[in-house]
Amino acid sequence: MLEWQWPVRVRPVGFWAESLPPDAGLSGLPLDPNPARQYLLPVLRIGTGRFAVRIGPIMGKLLLAPMEGLADAVLRDVLTRLGGYDGAVTEFVRVSGSLLPPRTFRRICPELAHSSRTRAGTPVAVQLLGSDPVCLAENAAQLCTLAPAGVDLNFGCPAPTVNRHGGGAMLLDDPELLRRIAEAVRRAVPMSIPFTAKMRLGTHDKAKALDCAQALEAGGVVALVVHARTRAEGYKPPAHWEWVARIRDAVSIPVTANGEVWSTDDYLRCRSVSGSQDVMIGRGAVADPFLARRICALGTGDDGAFVDHAAEWLELLPLLADFWHQVQLRVAPRHAPGRLKLWLNSLRLTFVEAEALYMAIQALRRIDETSRMLELHGVPVRRAACAA
Numbered sequence: 001m002l003e004w005q006w007p008v009r010v011r012p013v014g015f016w017a018e019s020l021p022p023d024a025g026l027s028g029l030p031l032d033p034n035p036a037r038q039y040l041l042p043v044l045r046i047g048t049g050r051f052a053v054r055i056g057p058i059m060g061k062l063l064l065a066p067m068e069g070l071a072d073a074v075l076r077d078v079l080t081r082l083g084g085y086d087g088a089v090t091e092f093v094r095v096s097g098s099l100l101p102p103r104t105f106r107r108i109c110p111e112l113a114h115s116s117r118t119r120a121g122t123p124v125a126v127q128l129l130g131s132d133p134v135c136l137a138e139n140a141a142q143l144c145t146l147a148p149a150g151v152d153l154n155f156g157c158p159a160p161t162v163n164r165h166g167g168g169a170m171l172l173d174d175p176e177l178l179r180r181i182a183e184a185v186r187r188a189v190p191m192s193i194p195f196t197a198k199m200r201l202g203t204h205d206k207a208k209a210l211d212c213a214q215a216l217e218a219g220g221v222v223a224l225v226v227h228a229r230t231r232a233e234g235y236k237p238p239a240h241w242e243w244v245a246r247i248r249d250a251v252s253i254p255v256t257a258n259g260e261v262w263s264t265d266d267y268l269r270c271r272s273v274s275g276s277q278d279v280m281i282g283r284g285a286v287a288d289p290f291l292a293r294r295i296c297a298l299g300t301g302d303d304g305a306f307v308d309h310a311a312e313w314l315e316l317l318p319l320l321a322d323f324w325h326q327v328q329l330r331v332a333p334r335h336a337p338g339r340l341k342l343w344l345n346s347l348r349l350t351f352v353e354a355e356a357l358y359m360a361i362q363a364l365r366r367i368d369e370t371s372r373m374l375e376l377h378g379v380p381v382r383r384a385a386c387a388a
Ligand SMILES: Cc1cc2nc3c(=O)[nH]c(=O)nc-3n(C[C@H](O)[C@H](O)[C@H](O)COP(=O)(O)O)c2cc1C
Pocket: 065, 066, 067, 068, 069, 070, 090, 091, 092, 127, 154, 155, 156, 157, 198, 227, 258, 259, 260, 261, 280, 281, 282, 283, 284
C-alpha cells in the first residue's frame, strides 16, 4: 500500500517538527541547521513504514542588512561566524559621476578576494547607490568583473547628503527613473549574478510604494528587500510589515521583509504579517549577535523563550577579541577604539556586561589602554600590529 499523509497543525511559519503527528517518530532526522533550508515533510507510508519526504523549502532566507558605518567587513565576519545567515549585503558604494576603480569595491567588500564570501562562507552582495542610470550601469559592469555574489541597488538611504544629490530614498518619488536605473544596470549585470534592490516605502508617504516595487521588477531586479518605513519615518518604530504584504501582492519576484526585528518573536510576527519567507535583520543583529542563530533554532522546535544571555556573553568574548584584533589591522589607530565603542554601544542593549565594558572604555582613546581594559573584563585580547 502506498499512501501520502500530509502534516497537520502547520504553524504560520511551518516548522516541520511541529507539523508532524506526535507518533511520527521523525524528530531525530538530521536537518539543515538553517531554517531557510528546512523542509515541510509529508509522510510517505509504505506498508507499515513511514518515511519523511522533502518537497521543497517552506522557510526563507535570513539576510544580514547593509549598515554603512556599522556593519563593515569585520563585523560581517564575526556575525556570520556565529551562524544563521544565508547572505549579507555591504554598506553602499556611492556612485556619482566617475568610474570607480576596483580597489574601491575591494575596500568596501574585501570578501571579493574570497569568492565574495565571509570566512564562514556567507555570500556577500555589493550595494551601489546613485541616481544616474548610465553611471550606475558602468560601475555595475566594473564591479561584476570582480565576481560579486550579487549586485544590489540602494533606494532607501535617508541621509541628507545622499538625498541632496537625488540618491537613495529620494528616488522613490520617481518610479519611472527607478525603472530606467534598474533596466540600465540589468543590462550591465550578467544573469549569473543576482541583481536585487532594497527600497523603503516612499519619501513622505506610501502612495508610490507599489509603483516603485513594480518599476524595479519591470526594470529586471530578481528580488526586492523592503525596509517597511518611509524616509520621513527614519528608524522610528513601528515598521509597517503589512505594506510588505501589499508589495508582495503587487509583484511576482521574491520580497524580503526588513525593519524592527529585534527578537525571535519579532521575526515570527514579521513573517506572519508580511507573508514573506525571507527576512533581513539590521540593528537587531548588531545588538544581539546570537539572534540569527536563535531564529534558526526555532526550526528545530526551540521556541526561543529561554535565552541565557550570561552564557552567550561568555561565548562572545573570544569573538570580541577577534573583532578588536581585526579592527586594529584594518583601521587607523586613532579610529580603532571608536569602532569598538560603536559595536559595544549596540551590544549593551542586550548584555549588562557590555554596558559595564562600554562605560569602562568610553573615555579611552589609545589602543594599549583599551586592550588592557578589555582584558580586565575577560576579553582574551590578542596583540596586533596596528594599521598604518
Ligand atoms: C547605521 C546604519 C547604516 C545603514 N546603512 C545602510 C546602507 O548602507 N544601505 C542600505 O540599504 N541600508 C542601510 N541601512 C538600513 C538597514 O539596512 C535597514 O534597512 C534598517 O536598519 C532597518 O532594519 P532594522 O530595523 O533591522 O535595523 C542602515 C541602517 C543603519 C542603522
